[in-house]
Amino acid sequence: MAEIPGPEPDADGGGAAVAAAGGLHAYQMRLHAAYGPVVRFRLPGAESAVSVADPVLLEATEHLDERPEGLFAFLDPFFETGNLQVMPAGEHAPWRRLMLSVLAGRPSHERHFPRFTELVTELADRWAERAGGEAVCLQRELTTLSLRMICAYALGGDAVDPERAVEAFEVVLTEHLGRLYRAPGRERDGGERDGEERDGEERAREALGHLRTVVDEVVTAHRHGGAGGRSDLIRALVDAGESPARIRDTVMVTLLAAHHTTGVAVSWTLHLLGRHPEAAGRVAAELDRVLGDRAAPAYADLRRLPYLTMVLKEAMRLCPPGPYGARRTTEPLTLGDYEIPAGTTVFYPFQAVHLNPDVWPDPEKFVPERFTAEETARRPRLAYVPFGLGPRGCEGARLAMVEAELILAVLLKRFRFRPEPGHEVVPVERFVLWAADDIRMRVVPRTGP
Known part of the structure; x- marks a missing residue:
């Protein structure tokens, strides 16, 4: 067997290299550019790690059903019954089946579609009032919208204060994710820096307490026949005999994952369409043809918008909301030619897979036509993995696509999106692929096809 290429081990276990690159995602991209589609490295939380950007080789890893605990430890504070992201395979399999029975079910999607449409339309109405004025901050506003949508779905109603809930998630994630790859020199050394860290920990505790209170109130209402009874997810968890703490943990992880994924995916899609007006024009023409004078699609209309779906998929190829899996x-x-020892962390660097030039010609170009049925059939099955793969792939993938397609259909039927002059969009790694100073765009009402 051949030796897997990679950098020489760092004395600090790889933390400095990750920090210097700007995050683990960026570090993996650098490694693959330097060493090829399979690379070994070290980092805190995964002493022995291998990253795989070859979609054919990924098939040999598809059965893996364990996640490295150290790598996901930053999520521990969210859970009372144990980190749901790293639950053992035997416990995870029945939990996943239960989640899929709700999140992947068409009847559930159709039942919530009218409320989703109301929420998107409310946002579009607010943007219409601001058209021609200040730029819209897409990631902030669309993340808030997607949190309201998943609250309607998972909680059976609106969050009491969705903007505060979004902020609370960001506070907790920023504090705990920041500890995972703390740059050298950031260790506690007493004095002012120590006080700053204590303040951050206190803000995170308060934010987490707020999130738990919101979920607990809805679960309690459900058990007493209140508004929470409209939640398919909570009802399924209660019927399955799950404990109140496990129900809360499951709802928390659903809100966490879903509010980031959908809002971020739509924001990057609109950003790319703003830079490619011809593709934006094709989407608008398709919407006019399918919807006519209607401002929003019905659930069945989503299947009649193939070009919009291709645009969304191409945007998630270039800018996958979650940069990697493990x-x-x-x-x-x-x-292939390599032997991976037991106990190794295997990384799925989604963007490196999506930019592999052996699979994707001119990989950095925005070409929605890559996702015609004919082109898709020519590629390896795992060449496109925005929601992960195998038994730990995203349970809410189909729901996220329904939400994203609806949001795009409503917004692009009513508006054109133009880049804000002078605003530079800089991708950065957080829990998802974010933009350093948001994605600011001008919203222009459509006056014709």
């Missing part, structure tokens, strides 16, 4: 081998694994 699994842990429990026994030796053969990966």
Whole structure:
């Protein structure tokens, strides 16, 4: 077997290299550019790690059903019954089946579609009033919208204060994710810096307390026949005999994952369409043809918008909301010419897979036509993995696509989006692929096809 290429081990276990690159995602991209589609490295939380950007080789890892605990430890504070992101395979399988029975079900999607449409329309109406004025901050506003949508779905109603809930998620994630790859020199050394860290921890505790209170109130209402009874997810968890703490943990992880994924995916899509007006024109023409004078699609209309779906998929290829996934081998694994030892963390660097030039010609170009049925059939099955793969892939993938397609259909039927002059969009790694100073765009009402 060949030796897996990679950098020489750092004395600090890789933390400095990750910090210097601007995050783990950026570091992996650098490694693949330097060493090829399979690379070994070290980092805190995963002493032995291998990153795989070859979609054919990924197939040999698809069965893996364990996640490295250290890598996801920053999420521990969210959970009372144990970190749901790293639950053992035996416990995870029935939990996943339950989640899929709700989140992947068409009847549930159709039942909530009218409320989703109301929420998107409310946002579009607010933007119409501001058209021609100040630029819209897409990621902030669309993340808030997607949180309201998942609250309607998972909680059976609106969050009491969705903007505060979004802010609370950001406070907790920023504090705990920041500890994972703390740059050298950031260790506690007493004095002012120590006080700043204590303040950050206190803000995170308060924010987490707020989130738990919101979810607890809805679960309690459900058990007493209140508004929470409209939640398919909570009802399924209660019917399955899950404990109140596990129900709360499950709802928390659903809100966490869903509010980021949809809002971020739509914001990057609108950003790319703003830079490619010809593609934006094709989407608008398709919407006019399918919807006519209607301002929003019905659920069945989504299947009649293939070009809009291709645009969304191409945007998620270039800017996958979650930059990477990770699994842990429990026994030796053969990966092409390489032997992966048991206990190794295997990384799925989604963007590196999506930009692999052996699979995607001119990989950095925005070409929605890559996702015609004919082109898709020519590629390896795992060449496109924005929602992960295998038994730990995203349970809410189909729901996220329904939400994103609806949001795009409503917004692009009513508006054109233009880049804000002088505003530079800089991707940065957080829990998702974010923009350093948001994505600011001008919203222009459509006056014709």
